[in-house]
Amino acid sequence: MGGGMRFMEVTSPEQVLGRRLDAAPLSGEWDHGDRPEPRLHRIHSYPAKFPAFLTERALAYGLAEGLHIKRVADVFCGCGTVAFESRRAGLAFWGCDINPVATMIARTKSTSCSGKAVRTRGSVIAEALPRMSRRHGLSATAVARLRRWFTDKAFADLARLRNAIEDNVPPRSKYRPVFDCAFSAILKGCSRWQQRSIKPALDPDKVPQDVRTAFLTQVEAMAQAFDEAGMAVGPAPEIEHANVLTVTAPTTPVDLIVTSPPYVTSYEYADLHQLSSLWLGYADDHRQLRAGCIGSSQHALNFRQAHTALNDTGRQVVFTLYAEDPTAAEAVASYFLDMQRVAARCHEFLSAAGAAVFVIGNTRYRDVEIDNAAHLAEALLQAGFGRVRAARRRISNKCATPFRDGDGRYTRIRTARPIYAEEFVLIAHP
Numbered sequence: 001m002g003g004g005m006r007f008m009e010v011t012s013p014e015q016v017l018g019r020r021l022d023a024a025p026l027s028g029e030w031d032h033g034d035r036p037e038p039r040l041h042r043i044h045s046y047p048a049k050f051p052a053f054l055t056e057r058a059l060a061y062g063l064a065e066g067l068h069i070k071r072v073a074d075v076f077c078g079c080g081t082v083a084f085e086s087r088r089a090g091l092a093f094w095g096c097d098i099n100p101v102a103t104m105i106a107r108t109k110s111t112s113c114s115g116k117a118v119r120t121r122g123s124v125i126a127e128a129l130p131r132m133s134r135r136h137g138l139s140a141t142a143v144a145r146l147r148r149w150f151t152d153k154a155f156a157d158l159a160r161l162r163n164a165i166e167d168n169v170p171p172r173s174k175y176r177p178v179f180d181c182a183f184s185a186i187l188k189g190c191s192r193w194q195q196r197s198i199k200p201a202l203d204p205d206k207v208p209q210d211v212r213t214a215f216l217t218q219v220e221a222m223a224q225a226f227d228e229a230g231m232a233v234g235p236a237p238e239i240e241h242a243n244v245l246t247v248t249a250p251t252t253p254v255d256l257i258v259t260s261p262p263y264v265t266s267y268e269y270a271d272l273h274q275l276s277s278l279w280l281g282y283a284d285d286h287r288q289l290r291a292g293c294i295g296s297s298q299h300a301l302n303f304r305q306a307h308t309a310l311n312d313t314g315r316q317v318v319f320t321l322y323a324e325d326p327t328a329a330e331a332v333a334s335y336f337l338d339m340q341r342v343a344a345r346c347h348e349f350l351s352a353a354g355a356a357v358f359v360i361g362n363t364r365y366r367d368v369e370i371d372n373a374a375h376l377a378e379a380l381l382q383a384g385f386g387r388v389r390a391a392r393r394r395i396s397n398k399c400a401t402p403f404r405d406g407d408g409r410y411t412r413i414r415t416a417r418p419i420y421a422e423e424f425v426l427i428a429h430p
């Protein structure tokens with residue numbers, strides 16, 4: 001089964017309810033990769049980035065199962081990990097993400113270009129800096145939000161850098177996402193954003209990096225990453241900035257979905273990327289970008305109507321949590337309902353002989369286990385998938401944020417509540 005990989009298999013929603021997924025084998029095949037990740041995966045930080053080797057494992061699984069894989073998709077494509085790995089394997093890719101910063105990074109990583117071309121353009125931009133105006137086209141609202149994070153000098157230098165990029169790299173050039181990405185990647189270092197913080201926090205003692213130096217260092221790192229990647233082999237990935245719940249389905253069904261869904265109330269992606277979203281003009285107020293984000297705690301819900309649409313696992317979790325914290329229960333209910341619709345969309349996008357691989361962990365909120373994996377397995381079976389296989393994997397990449405605070409959010413501050421050291425790999429077959 002699956003090239004020697006071990007799984008627990010469920011074929012009906014009742015089986016999920018009866019057995020949960022606790023009996024899924026802890027299968028070392030999904031634990032870690034055999035070699036370091038390509039540098040392109042590290043050109044811009046992205047919370048909850050997916051380990052790149054999981055794409056390779058999913059492709060190996062597909063091959064062992066005799067699937068004919070030509071097109072891969074990631075419905076939560078984030079910073080384009082699966083997009084890049086699919087192209088590296090010579091496969092077509094379709095992906096979407098609701099976060100414009102994510103799709104900008106994903107498009108950059110999907111660009112085929114030489115390090116030399118990136119260096120040359122980077123030097124032209126850096127040389128133009130002293131001549132550039134410090135005027136910016138940002139709205140008053142965006143400026144009001146941004147100013148607290150930057151010294152006057154850093155703000156003026158960033159405005160010059162923005163103007164230099166706009167003057168030297170046309171909006172339709174394939175290099176535009178590359179330089180938007182370079183600009184975005186240096187923003188936190190050039191600001192008073194608390195370094196390595198997973199929540200927006202100001203560090204008044206921080207000495208921000210110099211904008212020109214940071215930009216040139218970033219350009220060099222990206223040039224080296226592009227050289228290491230070499231010219232791309234597969235077709236150019238299609239990356240949509242869109243909500244998976246409403247996006248137009250890929251024109252040709254895909255053969256393999258590889259994805260990791262957001263978790264409820266863990267990261268507010270829109271808040272974490274606010275410096276980039278505001279500077280790059282994706283929003284005047286980054287809070288607008290929370291709309292449609294699955295797992296955001298900001299969604300209002302008509303609970304009385306909604307709970308009837310929850311599947312059985314979802315209803316059990318939500319009712320248990322409701323007794324502890326009704327607001328949290330509503331957020332979890334909203335998340336579960338969205339994930340039920342995601343399961344249906346994945347079924348719609350997939351070819352009849354395809355498979356969908358989800359990497360998903362359970363969480364805990366106010367001492368109630370939020371069984372995301374069992375909920376998704378049940379949702380997949382209800383959406384029309386015939387069988388779901390489950391394995392557990394050990395998480396090795398969450399050492400930067402190993403704890404959860406009292407509200408269940410990730411934190412680096414030592415608490416009594418370590419985050420789960422395991423997560424599930426669910427593979428759904430139509």
Ligand SMILES: C[S@@+](CC[C@H](N)C(=O)[O-])C[C@H]1O[C@@H](n2cnc3c(N)ncnc32)[C@H](O)[C@@H]1O
Nearest residue numbers: 049050076078079081097098099243244293294
């Ligand atoms: C766990 S992350 C995926 C990370 C990705 N695998 C990577 O390597 O970067 C989940 C992603 O779901 C996205 N997301 C949340 N709600 C969404 C929605 N309604 N439609 C599409 N993407 C959404 C978030 O912006 C985030 O990038």
